[in-house]
Amino acid sequence: MKIEKSKLLCISMMFLSSVVFAADEQSILENYVENTVVVTYSNMSSAALDFASAAKKLKSNPNDANLKAAAEQWSKTRKFWEQSEAFLYGPAAFASLDPHLDSWPLDKSQLDTFIDSLNSGKVNVDAAYVRGGLGAAFRGFHAAEYIMFRDGKVRLAKDISKGELAYLSAVADVIAEDCIALEAWWRGSENMDKKKISILEEAEIETSGSYANEMKNAGKTGSRYESSKEAIEEIFDGCIDIVDELVESKLGTPAKTGNPMECESYCSGTSIIDVRNNIISVRNSYEGIGSDGKNISALVSLKSKEADQSVKNSIEKALKDIDSLKAPLFKNLAENKDSLKTAIASCKELSESLGKAKEIAVD
């Protein structure tokens, strides 16, 4: 049986292109986990350690400068958290780190009751107490925010009780532990910085495996992802989920109800910053960070330049429309009425673009 040379060449080309394509997916996944996910979580846990130090300093020396420094470190840590919300799947979900770090809405009533018990000296609080004895409503970013901020501004140090400062320091320690745990779940504890590992050991927090390796090794033994396409679909779904949350909840609910308490992070007045960072999270997932073209965008572009451009345009448009909202959101809901509609429409458009790009990428 003879095979024509041209046919042979054609078959070889097809084989080679499928190999190249598979390799591309592999390098895209590697870039995504290493340069977007792990870097974001690593930055977040380092910032959280700085926040814990600042909160400790504030506890031992309460003054406005130290409070401002702690608040700034909180904001920095929060920025990385919001920039991670396009990958809330995996460890953030199954290790309950998302609710532990970002429980919302704020249970102001129970927090006030708890603070009263701290002020009366009935309760001594430390990290172990917050970690073991209190629920999600009493830990995480928003509990810390409630101590440091009111009405969109940093409070005055003189208005914060000793009990509150001790509580803030304990909450900050637990935030750091949770952020480190998240990094460890992805990176693998054996690849962690020694200081971070010792903090996990002291808190008796155990993680196992490396989610980064599972994603990078999609389709191979030991990975929960049966194929690289399945892992890529996960990345898309993570992006779509957070954009839909902006549409239905973070922007959608305050727009619908006009209720300032529906604005997440209303105490610090940083709702719009949160939302912006969520879109950055989508951009970092889709276009990568320092990815040198090895990103999801390139994968989509290979199949449809139009679909890829549509996602990129939608991201930029959403950012522009979010930037045009007047901050703080909780104080400007009426004034932002039309701008909110525009921003929500842009986010919807982004969700749809991502949906179409996903179909193309995993087809």
Added chain:
Amino acid sequence: MLNFIKKYILLYIFILIVSVGCSRNNGKHETNYEVGGFIPKSAVAAKVSHPIIPFSALKIPEKRDDTSFKNIKAEYIKDSCVVCHVNNKMNFPKPALRGKDGKKGEAYYLGGRAGTVFTSNSKAFEQPSPAVVDAGLTSKFKQGELFFEGNFVSGKNIPFGGLGPTYMKTSCIACHPGYGRARRTKDFSEEYGNGYIATVHNPDGSIVKGYTPMLQIKAVKPYLPYAKGVKISWHEFKDKYGNRYPDGSFYNEGKKTEGSLIYPTADIIEPLLPLPKDYKVSIEATIGIYGTGLLDAITDESILDEYKRQHSIAGPVKGVHGKWIYEPSEGKKRLGKFAWHCLRATLDNGPGSNGFYNTTNVARSDRPHLYGTPEWIEKHRQLGIDVEIFEKPQHPEISDEDYENFMVWHRGLAVPAARNLEKPEVKSGMEIFNRIGCASCHKPEWTTGQYKPFPAYSNQVIRPYTDMLMHDMGPENQGRFRTYRTPPLWGRGLMHKTAGHTDMFHDLRARDFEEAILWHFGEAEFARELFRNLSKKDRTYLIEFLKAL
């Protein structure tokens, strides 16, 4: 005369073969030439050919003519018995693996065309079904989802307000990570991912007076919870084979858990109200939510037909249907079919609808009263805590519109499509699943009836792998009761992706599929025995099939 002799020779050979086949003890195949045995009277009366049952197969040898399967040791029931005594009158449809267009065929659509999505990542249980999307209900679905995921807080007239006075968790997702089942825990107070609810009950399973059916261990101050907590203890279990297969290998071979099976018990910590001396505390696993709208669309008549089938044959499997429950929204009684003990009949009246209320104590127009007891109120009164407000109907703490959206979300959660059905090992696994009798309780296929809440769910062929009936799972599985509704198997192969674990069974005692099968006692013990006696390869194939669902 010759024919007569021939018949007797054939009968002798038949008896010999059967008595050899029926004699299986302690997992070792032994040739048994014991002549003592009997043919059940019912088989004789029906003039059907039936193998001789050796007396050694009986739990109580004196009851030799007892036709009840209860007297036959599970290890004596063979594949050949399953054909007539378990699988009788069952259909084993073979839906197409591929359509004419070469795309995935009906076999993959576990939730039918209207209820299946092809998502197999961590979001596999979180997707809106095609019925939701096609009906333009996606936004309502997403709005409803917010109430599943959101945390309720104390206080009135604020977003997500109304938590308490007592509660279990602040959100639904706390118990249903990834919208499925939560994991086992040693610490009942664990807020997220804890897979348990606890009940304080009498030996007959009735709830101890004064306690709520779902024990509430949290409260908004100054109110007090029903208990400070629940202590969970784990115990080793050894079966009569020393946790080994007939080939000598341990259960869970090659895993960290090799040779081990463990189960939990529970007790109450610092109860608020008095308890009788013989009180018990049991823990039960939370269950998955996806696909429940499709289960709701199965008619009561279909379930009764399956009940009748199981009771029309002499065999070990005798499912019990739920009680008839009056449904206010329909103005008539419906058959209980939801939750572990079929205590809820329709989706509109539980389990999610009720769970929402039981978990958070958030009042709404169809659940205006406190989820609490007169004894709890009286106790507070004795302690000087004002509870007058809870003695009358509460102002709704979630609007009808929000609740309606929640129910659109609940009903509309799709079932993930099956995977890898064309792999030879999965195909073999399915054949084994049917052959050893798993399919009798884990009934593969149903056709839904007319379903008004979601018309697209009507007349769908779905494959949940449950008979919607309760089965006695033996004293080894005694909890509040020892009968449990057969849990659906659809989507189970994705648990490790959606929630990061594979804990299952009524109290999450099983850490994976292998353990789950090995915890089948009672009515299902014969299937456990048949599984134990499979070759290692066939056991793996069966599990590969389950993973593909």
